[in-house]
Amino acid sequence: MRADTPPIVEMRGITIRFPGVLALDGVDFLLRPGEVHALMGENGAGKSTLIKALTGVYAVDDGTITVAGERRTFATTADAQAAGISTVYQEVNLCPNLTVGENVMLGHEPRRGRTIDWRATHTEAERHLRSLGLELDPRTLLSTHSIAIQQLVAISRAMVLEAKVLILDEPTSSLDRDEVEQLFGVIRDLRDSGVAILFVSHFLDQVYEISDRITVLRNGALVGEYPVADLPRDALVTKMIGRELDDLEALSRSAHRVIDRTGEPVLRAEGVGRRGVLEPADLEVYAGEVVGLAGLLGSGRTELVRLLYGADRPDHGRVAVHGRPARITSPRHAIDRRISFSSEDRxxxxxxxxxxxxxxxxxxxxxxxxxxxxxxxxxxxxxxxxxxxxxxxxxxxxxxxxxxxxxxxxxxxxxxxxxxxxPELLVLDEPTRGIDVGAKADIQHKVSELSAQGLSVIFISSELEEVLRLAQRIAVLRDRKKIGELDSGDVDLDGLIDYLANEGKGSAA
Amino acid sequence: MRIWRHRLFWPSAALVVLVAVNAIARPQFLRITLQDGELYGALIDILRNSAPLMLVALGMTIVIATRGIDLSVGAVMAVSGAVALTIIDGSGDPGATGTVLVAVVVALLVSLVLGAWNGFLVSALGIQPIVATLVLMLAGRGVALLITGGFITTVNSAPLAYIASGYLTVLPFAFIISVVVITALGLVERRTALGVLTEAVGINPEASRLAGVRSRGIIWGAYMVSGVLAGLAGIIYASNIKAADANAAGFLIELYAILAVVLGGTSLAGGKFSIAGTVIGVLIIQTLDSTILFLGVPSAQSPVFFAFVVVAVVIAQSPRTRNALRALGGARRPRAAASVQDRPKVEVAS
Incomplete structure (x- = not known):
């Protein structure tokens, strides 16, 4: 954990090009034994690309990778695994139709003569599981266990491979709080035993709870590497999002339009949520109003609108459209009530x-x-x-x-x-992501114009400037929970970032 | 647009070549004669004999467009034939038109139910189409045997025989059934939005669902159409041999139907489909069948010959071959008209 420990992984000047895109631009990354290192950045920042370079999925166009003092070129993921680098993905990459023990030991089963010694395999697996504090019958089918347990099984498997570097890519995205605690316990034990852990998560609270050091990427470039103690939350968020002075500032701030909120809202949601997806949240949208949803990727903003639209089924809450109770459990129901939804996944x-x-x-x-x-x-x-x-x-x-x-x-x-x-209510999830500036301006102008004519809009964007510019009211989400609402007239970008990062966490560090 | 870039160009060319080969090998192939106000000739035989495969393949086209597949069509044919002939056999007057009509209607209703069962498994329960229809493919012939009591039911009924062998005005009745079904499907596709909604569901089910398309109903309906058409094919088959043979009826027809769909240029990946293409695909298969017979290829070797020709046609049609040919011809151009699905995906990870 000390900065003078020689790094186990040293990536220098990593550059990866895809057709028409510079995915990574000369990025340096150091990972030391016995540390939990968080890799942070918004969607498209290059996190996954960097991980895939390290695990042999992508070949690097430029730059060097040194593992344990040796220059390496990984042609395949098997090469990386042989060098002691194991990855546990968001979607567990194990075999659900094999037993827990078989998954843990796959390819490393103890043999008796030419055949596999199943008894020893399962005993061995049990030993590995227990070393992570898992009391689990290795003879049970993997698919009978929760995602959280499956993830821990995947980590056990990494230990069988004697991983010196463990990469956890969004490991907590489908876990509840207790499961996250269990996982973090295991991570701490591994860290203390000298394993280097690379942790990727969109949950800021978790990053601050578990990490020792943070590397921030933005648009494929390195922003910097910081000890957690030196990087307050708002500084992190600012570094992740960056600031764009674009030609859109000229757009009249539709945010200043005054909305009549005396009558019934077009949409009123009370306590809408789904276990493991989003904690119950309230939201109201009035006629002609643009409500922005602000939050980092994975904060629950997409989840909220999908539940409202019936794309996913909520298991909590009530919704009323124009004051009349509405049961919306499929997109058809929403469309029949004149609600439209444009997904972020174009x-x-x-x-x-x-x-x-x-x-x-x-x-x-x-x-x-x-x-x-x-x-x-x-x-x-x-x-x-x-x-x-x-x-x-x-x-x-x-x-x-x-x-x-x-x-x-x-x-x-x-x-x-x-x-x-x-529609009477239009839900736009990241309508301007990944498109050129001209088209972006066109879409923003259109949203502003239509809302002035009475259309209600829920507007989601990772670009906070855009949300501030268009929305009269901003609902802020973090870690799958709505943490509050702001009137966009009362807040500027710094204020919003501060709120996003710190609200409910005490003051800024 | 150059003619060879039309999606039906290669299938049509293959059919024309086949017919030409036949015409050169035996000049009487193209001869059509009028006897007693009815048309006869090798071409007419092909049109008449193609009716069962035509109906099955048309249903298969709709199912494949929804990203599905229906392996049970042969079994449905067997059940349909068994139901119809058992009713006729058991009636007091097998020769009466009314008896045959009732039998046909009941057999088609049973086929509709079987298709609905497939649709239920696929659209409501979300079972993979290949698995869902495999159930009926395996069980269906057993059901057919159960209906016929384990025997091959044979009947002597003039109205039944008329379905496969009779003439309506100058044309074979079976061929007229084909034409009516083709026209009906074409009209539904053009005049209603079913064609484009089916394609949307086949190309991108999730986007279609979010756009409010009732994809479940569309998929369910496709299997029901496939079931009814397979049932109709089963009746024509039974009429032709005047018997319900649970084991031979529609044997392997599911595979020939899939082949016809593919020859017609519809992708097994679902989405864009072509009724006209399937019609051409069926005619290719039927003409090839008659060619093999005529050329006197020993029956044991005929599947091999058949396979060679099919492979040749499929290779000629593949986008890669066509691109390679185009490159050889020096006519390099951007593939603006190419399907988006053909393009390599660029993965840009975050």
Whole structure:
């Protein structure tokens, strides 16, 4: 843990290029034995790419990797594993249909002559599990255990491989509080025995609880490496998000518009939540209001809107639309109540890539009308032309395959799909992520304009400036919990970052 | 748009080549004669004999478009034939048109129920299509044997025989059934939104669900259509041999149907589908079948010959071959029209 301990992993000047993208740009990273080192950064910062470089998934274009004093080039993950680097992923990568013991010992089963000695295998597995404080019958099927236990089994497996470096990629994302404590107990034991642990998590509280040191990445570049004690939360968040002075400052702050909140809200959610996904949260959205959801990735902002839209089923809470109780357990229910939702996963959950721009735009209307009543060609052409014009989709050809458009134009097509259904509440999850500045400005202007005309919007973005600019009210989430609401007139970027990082944690360090 | 870039160009070309080979080898192949107001000839035989495979393959096309597959079609054919012939056999008047009509309607209803069962397993229970339909594929023939009491039920009924062998005006009735079904499916695809919604569900189920498409109903319906069409095919088959043979009816037809769909240019990955393509695919298979017969390939070797031709057609159709050919021809151009799914995915990790 001391800075003068020679590092077990030393990565220098790591550069990785993907077609058209510089994923990592000369990043240095040091990992020392007996430390828990958190790797922090927003989505797209390069965390996973760096891990994949270290574990042999990606080849590095430039830079050196030294493990235990030896220069290494990992061609495969097996090479990295042989060098003592083990990874436990967010989605457990074990065999659910094998027993716990078989999973722990896979490939390292004790033999008797030419056959596997199953009795010894399971005894050995039990010993490894117990050394992590796990009282578990190694003969039970892995799939019968919770994700938390499966993750600990994966760690046991890493110990069988005599890992000197253990990488934990979002290990706590599906664990509840007690399970996290159990995992952290195991991590501390391993750290004290000299294992170097690389920890990736979006949960700030957990990072501060377990880590000794933090490395921050942003946009594929190293921001810096800091001892935890020297890096207060708000400083960390600022370093992760960075500050962009972009040409959007000119946009009139729709945030200053005064919203009439006397009547019934368009949407009122009380205590909506789901176990292991989001703690019960309240939210109200009034007519013509833009409510921003602020929080880091994984804070629960996407989870909240998915529950409200019925994309996932909530197990708590009540929802009322225009004051009338509404049971929304599927997207259809939401759409029937004039709520639309544009997912953050544009390719996976947004566009239908092989269909044309026109087909994608009218998909929402057509789904509402049902298959029997096909939207008339003339009507379709009019709607499509109107939205291509209004949103500035380029190229402005309705017959193009939407998968061949740029990200920003795909996003405009999605926005068109939802606006064409004439919603009263539009939920936009990261509508401007990964798109060019021009398209971003277009979308922001459109949101601002439509809300001024009475459309209610829930706006999610990792870019806090954007949220501050568009929203009149901001709900802040952290660690799967809504921690409060701010009036955007009362807060600036620093205030919001401070709130995001520290609210409910006492004062800033 | 150049003609060879049309998605139906290669399947059509394959069919034309097959017909040409036949026409050169035996000039009478193309001859169609009119006897007693009915058309006869090798081509007419192909059109008539293709009816069962045509119906099954059309149903399969819809199912495949939803990212599914229906392995049970052959078994459904067997059940349908068994139900129809058992009813006719057990009735007092097997030769009456009314008896046959009742038998056909009941058999189609049973097939609809079987298709609905598949659809239930896939869309409501979320079982993988290949597994879900495997259940009925294996169990169906047993059910058919149960219905016929373990025997091959044979009947002598003129209205039944008419279905496969009769003529309506100048054309074989079985061929007219094919044409009616093709037209009906084409109209539904064009005039309603079912075609595009089915494609949307097949291309991106989650995006479609979030867009409000009732994907469960669409998938369920696809299996029901496949069931009914397989049932109709089973009746035509039984009519042709005037018997319900639970073991031979529709044997391996699921595989030929899948082949026809693929030959027609519909991707097994789901999404974009082509009714016209499947029609051409079926005709290729049926023509090939008749070619093998004519060329006198020993029956033991005919599957091998068949396989060679199919492999050749599939290779000619594959996007890679076509790109390679295009590159050889020096006509390099961006693949703007290529399917998005063909492009290598660039993974940019965070």
């Amino acid at each position: 390719r996976g959950e947004g566009i239908v890539a092989d269909l044309t721009v026109a087909e994608n735009i009218v998909l929402g209307i057509q789904a509402r009308k049902g298959w029997m009543r096909k939207i008339r060609k003339s009507e379709q052409d009019a709607v499509v032309a109107e939205y291509i014009e209004a949103l500035g989709v380029r190229p402005a050809d309705p017959q193009l395959i939407v998968g061949n458009l740029s990200g920003g134009n795909q996003q405009k097509v999605l926005l068109a799909r939802w606006l064409a259904t004439a």
